[in-house]
Amino acid sequence: xxxxxxxxxxxxxxxxxxxxxxxxxxxxxxxxxxxxxxxxxxxxxxxxxxxxxxxxxxxxxxxxxxxxxxxxxxxxxxxxxxxxxxxxxxxxxxxxxxxxxxxxxxxxxxxxxxxxxxxxxxxxxxxxxxxxxxxxxxxxxxxxxxxxxxxxxxxxxxxxxxxxxxxxxxxxxxxxxxxxxxxxxxxxxxxxxxxxxxxxxxxxxxx
Amino acid sequence: xxxxxxxxxxxxxxxxxxxxxxxxxxxxxxxxxxxxxxxxxxxxxxxxxxxxxxxxxxxxxxxxxxxxxxxxxxxxxxxxxxxxxxxxxxxxxxxxxxxxxxxxxxxxxxxxxxxxxxxxxxxxxxxxxxxxxxxxxxxxxxxxxxxxxxxxxxxxxxxxxxxxxxxxxxxxxxxxxxxxxxxxxxxxxxxxxxxxxxxxxxxxxxx
DNA sequence: CGGGCCATCATACAAACGTATGAAGGAGAT
DNA sequence: ATCTCCTTCATACGTTTGTATGATGGCCCG
Numbered sequence: 001x002x003x004x005x006x007x008x009x010x011x012x013x014x015x016x017x018x019x020x021x022x023x024x025x026x027x028x029x030x031x032x033x034x035x036x037x038x039x040x041x042x043x044x045x046x047x048x049x050x051x052x053x054x055x056x057x058x059x060x061x062x063x064x065x066x067x068x069x070x071x072x073x074x075x076x077x078x079x080x081x082x083x084x085x086x087x088x089x090x091x092x093x094x095x096x097x098x099x100x101x102x103x104x105x106x107x108x109x110x111x112x113x114x115x116x117x118x119x120x121x122x123x124x125x126x127x128x129x130x131x132x133x134x135x136x137x138x139x140x141x142x143x144x145x146x147x148x149x150x151x152x153x154x155x156x157x158x159x160x161x162x163x164x165x166x167x168x169x170x171x172x173x174x175x176x177x178x179x180x181x182x183x184x185x186x187x188x189x190x191x192x193x194x195x196x197x198x199x200x201x202x203x204x205x206x207x
Numbered sequence: 208x209x210x211x212x213x214x215x216x217x218x219x220x221x222x223x224x225x226x227x228x229x230x231x232x233x234x235x236x237x238x239x240x241x242x243x244x245x246x247x248x249x250x251x252x253x254x255x256x257x258x259x260x261x262x263x264x265x266x267x268x269x270x271x272x273x274x275x276x277x278x279x280x281x282x283x284x285x286x287x288x289x290x291x292x293x294x295x296x297x298x299x300x301x302x303x304x305x306x307x308x309x310x311x312x313x314x315x316x317x318x319x320x321x322x323x324x325x326x327x328x329x330x331x332x333x334x335x336x337x338x339x340x341x342x343x344x345x346x347x348x349x350x351x352x353x354x355x356x357x358x359x360x361x362x363x364x365x366x367x368x369x370x371x372x373x374x375x376x377x378x379x380x381x382x383x384x385x386x387x388x389x390x391x392x393x394x395x396x397x398x399x400x401x402x403x404x405x406x407x408x409x410x411x412x413x414x
Numbered sequence: 415c416g417g418g419c420c421a422t423c424a425t426a427c428a429a430a431c432g433t434a435t436g437a438a439g440g441a442g443a444t
Numbered sequence: 445a446t447c448t449c450c451t452t453c454a455t456a457c458g459t460t461t462g463t464a465t466g467a468t469g470g471c472c473c474g
Contacts, residue, residue, distance in 0.1 A: 009421080023320045027234035031462060041422055046463060048421095104318045110372050111314045113230045121380040124373070128381055145404065150381060151397035154373075155366050162365030165317050166331070173328040174335055174357060190358035197352065198405035216451080238432060248453055253433060255451095 010048045012038040018059045022101035025108055026056055057117060060109070063102055064119040068126050070095045075130050081138035082199065086192050088131060089160060093188050096164040097178070103165050128153045135199065145201040155198065159191050217255045219245040225266045229308035232315055233263055264324060267316075270309055271326040275333050277302045282337050288345035289406065293399050295338060296367060300395050303371040304385070310372050335360045342406065352408040362405065366398050 016038035020029035031052055035042050049055040074091035075084050096103050106123075109116050131153035138144030163170075170176040178184045223245035227236035238259055242249050256262040281298035282291050303310050313330075316323050338360035345351030370377075377383040385391045 022318075025232055025234060025319065027232060027461095028319075030460075032460085041424085043423075043463085043465090044421090052462065107314050107318045107372070110376065111229075111311045111318065112232065112235075116376050116379060121376055124376050125380040147400060148393065148397055150383070151394055152401060154370055154377075154394075155398055155401040158366045158369030158373075159362050162369045163361055165314070166361075166365075169317065169323050169328055169331050170361075172323060173332040176357070186355065187358055187361075190355055191362055193354060194359060194362040194405045197407075198401045200404075202409060237430075239430080248451090249455095250433085250435090250453075251451090259432065 009038070009040050009044055013040060013044060013048060013055065014059055014062055017055050018063060018101050018105070021056060021059055021108070022104040026112070060105060060117045061119045063099070063105060064117075064123045067095060067099075067102055068123045071127050072130050075134055080143060081134045081141070082143055082196060085131065085134050085138075085156070085199070086196065088134070089156065089192055089195055090188060092127075092157070092160045093164070093191070096160055097184070100164070100167075103161055106161075107165055127157060131156055138199065142201060142203075144199045152199065156195050159195070163187065163191065216245070216247050216251055220247060220251060220255060220262065221266055221269055224262050225270060225308050225312070228263060228266055228315070229311040233319070267312060267324045268326045270306070270312060271324075271330045274302060274306075274309055275330045278334050279337050282341055287350060288341045288348070289350055289403060292338065292341050292345075292363070292406070293403065295341070296363065296399055296402055297395060299334075299364070299367045300371070300398070303367055304391070307371070307374075310368055313368075314372055334364060338363055345406065349408060349410075351406045359406065363402050366402070370394065370398065 013034065017029065017034045020034055020037060023029070031045055032042060034055075035044050038044070045052060045055050049058060071088050071092055074087045077084055077087075079087075106120055109120050128150060132149035135144055135147075135149040135152050139146065139149070164178075167178045171178070176183060176187065178187065220241065224236065224241045227241050227244060230236070238252055239249060241262075242251050245251070252259060252262050256265060278295050278299055281294045284291055284294075286294075313327055316327050335357060339356040342351055342354075342356040342359050346353065346356070371385075374385050378385070383390060383394065385394065
């Protein structure tokens, strides 16, 4: 019933569970498979977390914490809002690419019918807020066109998430291989250009 | 081993399975739950489809067919490319909203580690193609800015999919309730404006 | 040395899983 | 009426599931 992840075994369980949950989903990753991968005893999950469900919650929380700060960091600074937005988009892309488990676990929560974890809700709320604030700032200084900042933030955030998640079908279906750094750079650049174009104010041409 | 869905029982099985797979995932929807919901006998899945996995494949195919044509239809016509793109985006939003099972089943395929169904690959390929062709057309007549049409199509398509999928967390986390028609209309309009702005060519201002 | 305490271990349990089997039903053709 | 084919039915099988249990080992504190 100990909730800390300081122990070696508990940490190993969280890591193994993160990988297997991300790969096969909650139901698809059995307690036996997780404990085996962690090199632990079958009873280890019950002992350290109390239940499989509690382990899953611990995995979600352990993984969503870092995701929250990363984007906020990138959005800091004194640069013009559009530049900071670009940095945030690039940082989001990088994060999702480095830790492919994260978007998988997130989407699993969305496609499930069970209540969404507070940790996932928190990261979504936080990221939307950061982006919306940048947009508001740009609207005040005239560099970003009018529009509901929150809804515009949704348009922006959806692109890295979906494109990262669709890595496999994009490779199989449209031959876009995100493992190739050159291809990936083109992809990210294209999204950045799209976002900038979608936000930029054009004073002379009214709608 | 009969593969047709003409029979009442087989059709009922497909429908019940679609709902339960979408709700709880492949592993989470048991053969017993599906047959019970369909009002059929426990052995009905084995008899009509051969296995649970084959049922799942039948569900995917039965659901992806309509999705493919819908967007292509909306993209037809003699209107300017940007207008047809807007129609396609709206049609895609409508379709995903009417049949919420579809994006769930799609995303489940993406988050799983198993090979992605050819039907899902087909609809993605098809939709990207339709949008990319419209973009090319607009680039030729000067109404759409330069850029890789396929990658721009990704930016566009990601928005309806992600925003629709994130319905629950958006309601819980940011209080955007897509069940409310007014809110939903604002959301769709915002995306349409973002897409138009992201694509429109601006002759005088050279990046 | 001798208790506690915490972690790990092998094993057991009931429940749920997907599938297999053979009998029963029911409409149409001969 | 009998035969035939398709479908539905109850039931059983062997696995696999998540969790519970009690024994065993090692470390620290008295």
